[in-house]
Amino acid sequence: MSEVTISAGDTSWVLASSALVLLMTPGLAFFYGGMVRAKSALNMMMMSMVTIGVVSVLWVMYGFKLAFGYEADSPWYGSFSLSGLGDAVNELTNNGGVYPIPLLVFASFQLMFAIITPALISGAIADRAKFISWTLFVAIWVTLVYFPIAHWVFAFGNKVGDTVTGAGFLAARGVEDFAGGTAVHINAGAAGLALAIVLGRRIGWQKSPMRPHSLPLVLLGAGLLWFGWFGFNAGSALGANATAGLAFINTQVATAGALLGWILTEKFRDGHPTSLGAASGAISGLVAITPACAFVAPWAAVVIGFLAGVICALAVGLKYKFGFDDALDVVGVHLFGGIVGSLAIGFFGSSKVNSLGLDGLFYGGGMTLLGKQALGVGLVMTYSFVMTLIIGFAIEKTIGFRVKSEKELAGVDLTEHAESAYEMGGILRGGR
Amino acid sequence: MKLITAIIKPGKLDEVKGALRDAGVKGMTVSEVSGVGRQGGHVEVYRGAEYPIDLIQKIRLEILAENKEVDSVIDIIVKTASTGAIGDGKVWVTPVDQVVRVRTGEKGEAAI
Numbered sequence: 001m002s003e004v005t006i007s008a009g010d011t012s013w014v015l016a017s018s019a020l021v022l023l024m025t026p027g028l029a030f031f032y033g034g035m036v037r038a039k040s041a042l043n044m045m046m047m048s049m050v051t052i053g054v055v056s057v058l059w060v061m062y063g064f065k066l067a068f069g070y071e072a073d074s075p076w077y078g079s080f081s082l083s084g085l086g087d088a089v090n091e092l093t094n095n096g097g098v099y100p101i102p103l104l105v106f107a108s109f110q111l112m113f114a115i116i117t118p119a120l121i122s123g124a125i126a127d128r129a130k131f132i133s134w135t136l137f138v139a140i141w142v143t144l145v146y147f148p149i150a151h152w153v154f155a156f157g158n159k160v161g162d163t164v165t166g167a168g169f170l171a172a173r174g175v176e177d178f179a180g181g182t183a184v185h186i187n188a189g190a191a192g193l194a195l196a197i198v199l200g201r202r203i204g205w206q207k208s209p210m211r212p213h214s215l216p217l218v219l220l221g222a223g224l225l226w227f228g229w230f231g232f233n234a235g236s237a238l239g240a241n242a243t244a245g246l247a248f249i250n251t252q253v254a255t256a257g258a259l260l261g262w263i264l265t266e267k268f269r270d271g272h273p274t275s276l277g278a279a280s281g282a283i284s285g286l287v288a289i290t291p292a293c294a295f296v297a298p299w300a301a302v303v304i305g306f307l308a309g310v311i312c313a314l315a316v317g318l319k320y321k322f323g324f325d326d327a328l329d330v331v332g333v334h335l336f337g338g339i340v341g342s343l344a345i346g347f348f349g350s351s352k353v354n355s356l357g358l359d360g361l362f363y364g365g366g367m368t369l370l371g372k373q374a375l376g377v378g379l380v381m382t383y384s385f386v387m388t389l390i391i392g393f394a395i396e397k398t399i400g401f402r403v404k405s406e407k408e409l410a411g412v413d414l415t416e417h418a419e420s421a422y423e424m425g426g427i428l429r430g431g432r
Numbered sequence: 433m434k435l436i437t438a439i440i441k442p443g444k445l446d447e448v449k450g451a452l453r454d455a456g457v458k459g460m461t462v463s464e465v466s467g468v469g470r471q472g473g474h475v476e477v478y479r480g481a482e483y484p485i486d487l488i489q490k491i492r493l494e495i496l497a498e499n500k501e502v503d504s505v506i507d508i509i510v511k512t513a514s515t516g517a518i519g520d521g522k523v524w525v526t527p528v529d530q531v532v533r534v535r536t537g538e539k540g541e542a543a544i
Contacts, residue, residue, distance in 0.1 A: 203443075204443075204447075207450075208447075406515065409441070409443035414476070419476055419478065420476060
């Protein structure tokens, strides 16, 4: 067996992709921050920013090993040990086979996924969470939910010769999730639903208008997310190769399809295509193509994106029907978008575009792949929802998760952070 | 005819507005105002430096009412705007000499 040496091309692309994926979290902060009222814009953005802090530290301590350690040889978790990244500087990545990129580059790339996933959840509990409780929640949640699920989905095991040890449960069963439709989006969506239930509805929900305070910020955030998502999806090829190219073009065209799908739905239903709809549509398409981007042909990506745009535009109305205050539609966009994309692989999956993938229903592969996909969707959704309910209620019953009503009315920017987002130079506010 | 002026907490506007509408009050003027009172202000902190903000944002409601409606309107405002905490606001009533509707030229109670 010949020695694998580091590929400069592959390593460069994954390093660049890691930085792209990091940018998505500040992008998400803008996307979410613009959507809330001015009195809680900073808190909304801080919930994303603190996630970067907490998860990065936990990752370098033990998170990486809990997700990608293979010593325990378990399908459910990595290994319970320190990440020990300092001892692995000269190691190559082995994830179901050796990749010509350093292990620390792979660890950096995967860290960015671990950061954005809990940040996505924060949209469900806008305007009303105690910041210290949210910070604690992030630490517990990534430890008990994200790191294990990342192992199920993304850990293909340590392959030496023909022997694979420590592959994740879903990865070993051939459930196809290229960049995190289940591990990131269904996971965050189900957790968002659970937390919206734990914290309850905001004061005045559905009575007083809770309009987005800055749609330009939302569009800025959507743009940064879209840009960073090329790293998320095409970077998941872990190399500068044909698969990365396929993931890249699919990411672009699915997002375009979803943007159009959402605003067309609005045009027919409400009469006006909106900027918030275009931004939300783009995100729903990015979510849906995430698991599928390297397993389907570009024409199918357009169809998946368009379907996601339409379905998510309709799904965001469910919270009013069922009465849960998922403030920024984490369920409607990420849970539903993730389900559409993950199941779509079962129909549109094509071994012609990617020899590692199976053929779906439309390519003569029968129901096999669709069954695997349904297993992945169901398992991740159930585990995430139940665990998040438990963690959320544990925090609510001990230190409290929701702010007092007078703080909620005054705005969490002031009460949690002692700041206000906008100082427009009014004399009354001491500026000019 | 009377002018009822109320200062209330911003978060209570929708509730008060809704209750007044339900009681048949047809019009009002709402403005965002700042002021000082017994509530005191708050402190904002930027990189460790404290900035006391003593002017607090409130909502001012102005309602023209016929004499016989005055007590019930005040009642509704006081009931719905109250949280029991310092800073809930004030309501006061001033006499009005004349009211004219610009479009029709109607005067007095007909113009309310």
